[in-house]
Amino acid sequence: MSRVVAENYSPSRDSFTVPFYTMDFTNNHLQPPLSASSASGASPTLGQMLKRVGDVSREATGDGSETPVHQVLELGSTNLEVPRSIPFVLSFNKLTYSVKVRRKFKFQAILPSRNIHRLGPATDTDPVGGESLFTTTKTLLNDISGEARDGEILAVLGASGSGKSTLIDALANRIAKGSLKGTKTLNGEVLESRMLKVISAYVMQDDLLFPMLTVEETLMFAAEFRLPRSLSKSKKRLRVQALIEQLGLKNAAKTVIGDEGHRGVSGGERRRVSIGIDIIHDPIILFLDEPTSGLDSTSAFMVVKVLQRIAQSGSIVIMSVHQPSYRILGLLDRLIFLSRGQTVYSGSPMNLPVYFSDFGHPIPENENRTEFALDLIRELEGSPGGTRSLVEFNKSWQDLKHSRNGGSEPDRGGLSLKEAISASISKGKLVSGATNNDAISPNSMVPTFANSVLIEMAVLSKRSFLNSRRMPELFGIRLGAVMVTGFILATMFWQLDNSPKGVQERLGFFAFAMSTTFYTCADALPVFLQESCGYFGILPAFQWVLYQS
Numbered sequence: 086m087s088r089v090v091a092e093n094y095s096p097s098r099d100s101f102t103v104p105f106y107t108m109d110f111t112n113n114h115l116q117p118p119l120s121a122s123s124a125s126g127a128s129p130t131l132g133q134m135l136k137r138v139g140d141v142s143r144e145a146t147g148d149g150s151e152t153p154v155h156q157v158l159e160l161g162s163t164n165l166e167v168p169r170s171i172p173f174v175l176s177f178n179k180l181t182y183s184v185k186v187r188r189k190f191k192f193q194a195i196l197p198s199r200n201i202h203r204l205g206p207a208t209d210t211d212p213v214g215g216e217s218l219f220t221t222t223k224t225l226l227n228d229i230s231g232e233a234r235d236g237e238i239l240a241v242l243g244a245s246g247s248g249k250s251t252l253i254d255a256l257a258n259r260i261a262k263g264s265l266k267g268t269k270t271l272n273g274e275v276l277e278s279r280m281l282k283v284i285s286a287y288v289m290q291d292d293l294l295f296p297m298l299t300v301e302e303t304l305m306f307a308a309e310f311r312l313p314r315s316l317s318k319s320k321k322r323l324r325v326q327a328l329i330e331q332l333g334l335k336n337a338a339k340t341v342i343g344d345e346g347h348r349g350v351s352g353g354e355r356r357r358v359s360i361g362i363d364i365i366h367d368p369i370i371l372f373l374d375e376p377t378s379g380l381d382s383t384s385a386f387m388v389v390k391v392l393q394r395i396a397q398s399g400s401i402v403i404m405s406v407h408q409p410s411y412r413i414l415g416l417l418d419r420l421i422f423l424s425r426g427q428t429v430y431s432g433s434p435m436n437l438p439v440y441f442s443d444f445g446h447p448i449p450e451n452e453n454r455t456e457f458a459l460d461l462i463r464e465l466e467g468s469p470g471g472t473r474s475l476v477e478f479n480k481s482w483q484d485l486k487h488s489r490n491g492g493s494e495p496d497r498g499g500l501s502l503k504e505a506i507s508a509s510i511s512k513g514k515l516v517s518g519a520t521n522n523d524a525i526s527p528n529s530m531v532p533t534f535a536n537s538v539l540i541e542m543a544v545l546s547k548r549s550f551l552n553s554r555r556m557p558e559l560f561g562i563r564l565g566a567v568m569v570t571g572f573i574l575a576t577m578f579w580q581l582d583n584s585p586k587g588v589q590e591r592l593g594f595f596a597f598a599m600s601t602t603f604y605t606c607a608d609a610l611p612v613f614l615q616e617s618c619g620y621f622g623i624l625p626a627f628q629w630v631l632y633q634s
């Protein structure tokens with residue numbers, strides 16, 4: 086373990102222990118190139134900074150290998166001051182997302198007295214700008230603004246259909262380009278989709294895991310898939326161990342994931358493994374769509390506790406949640422309540438009582454605040470005026486809050502976005518970005534993929550075969566299906582002559598059909614390729630060419 090002693094800095098303030106990777110940020114390493122670029126007046130690109138981080142990391146180890154593990158380092162006197170926590174502020178302003186939906190048509194009586202009917206739109210509204218007689222515009226998100234910071238969890242709440250997932254998707258850039266209006270910035274700089282892709286991760290609602298792999302194996306495959314090849318296996322293993330610790334999965338590390346037919350980890354542990362797969366590279370921003378859905382309250386609490394830990398390691402965590410328990414509410418830092426795509430509350434959980442009290446609906450003592458809020462929102466939604474009054478009240482409340490704060494910008498420690506990301510990488514974030522210099526395209530600002538497609542396919546195939554090997558019954562069923570399919574495909578152009586050439590060709594086709602189809606069972610190719618290669622593409626073409634010759 087190396088310790089770089091620095092001048093002018095007290096260890097208590099400026100030294101930090103990081104969970105996985107760390108590097109030295111002293112004059113000797115990072116400062117000269119940065120000052121050189123600042124001297125020339127041009128700020129370095131993120132790609133350059135990432136590369137420098139990688140270079141310095143290798144220097145630090147002295148053996149050309151990647152970043153040292155578990156070092157305690159102290160910061161030297163440098164122009165680029167790195168605060169203990171690197172501040173990241175994700176702001177979104179006036180996000181609006183609309184989709185065109187088909188109008189419903191039904192027979193309407195236009196002259197009931199004479200019983201004359203015509204086919205017309207189910208609603209009486211006339212088409213407005215951009216709409217046609219057949220389509221109407223549905224606004225899924227309407228003017229949503231907010232802020233999320235590193236170290237904190239921002240939770241999006243609301244009834245089913247209120248737009249929670251849509252907002253998470255909008256923030257995570259998972260909505261078709263051009264259809265989302267409004268701005269998203271990270272540390273005041275517009276967040277480009279390429280950049281967001283690299284620094285963020287998205288955890289879906291469903292857990293798609295291989296049932297016969299253990300927790301440790303699952304995470305190890307994720308490490309092999311998402312972390313660069315240049316990172317040694319032992320360091321990947323260390324990363325997995327650190328993650329298992331962080332996810333609270335130590336006791337379940339050697340347990341298989343399991344499914345209906347095989348006993349495995351609990352639902353909560355399963356969800357934490359899913360999260361682990363997506364955060365293996367330690368992203369700066371983590372999006373989660375209902376990570377607690379389907380879990381009992383204790384498991385849900387443990388999942389959110391893990392998310393709090395992830396946030397505290399310097400990430401921004403943004404998640405949707407249906408109805409958090411009192412204990413979970415205590416772990417959340419910011420809330421956005423949605424109703425039909427509009428914000429009806431935005432602020433800290435602590436302010437909920439005073440907010441609803443000012444609105445004229447004080448929360449009774451000993452009542453779950455979120456339950457009360459959601460019930461009230463539901464009630465208002467059913468009333469003639471809807472939630473308009475609450476939406477308006479929220480707007481004036483936000484304005485008041487803003488004017489009280491003097492509209493001050495958050496303190497970002499004087500770091501630009503690139504500097505903040507670079508410094509964050511040096512503290513162990515974005516493992517793949519920090520260590521895979523090959524992945525940094527000189528023309529781009531951000532790295533692309535950690536590994537080549539071939540490596541990715543090799544890892545996926547290995548994982549699939551390991552899983553199949555442990556499920557012999559499933560393997561047998563698949564093999565039987567493959568043999569039948571292979572036989573049918575191979576005899577598509579059956580010739581009745583039994584010449585040696587004919588038999589040889591048929592055997593060849595049979596083998597080819599089997600191997601191709603079997604490969605489709607390996608789940609190593611995207612579904613489209615599996616189908617087209619296995620059944621509709623290569624095989625008939627190959628057969629046709631051979632029979633023509």
Ligand SMILES: Nc1ncnc2c1ncn2[C@@H]1O[C@H](COP(=O)(O)OP(=O)(O)OP(=O)(O)O)[C@@H](O)[C@H]1O
Nearest residue numbers: 184186223225243244245246247248249250251252
């Ligand atoms: N592409 C689309 N076209 C039309 N309507 C859509 C589309 N996508 C979503 N919606 C509608 O937008 C609304 C919000 O959907 P969303 O999935 O964000 O809700 P939610 O709050 O996450 O609900 P849940 O808690 O049930 O997951 C729903 O009424 C949904 O039917």
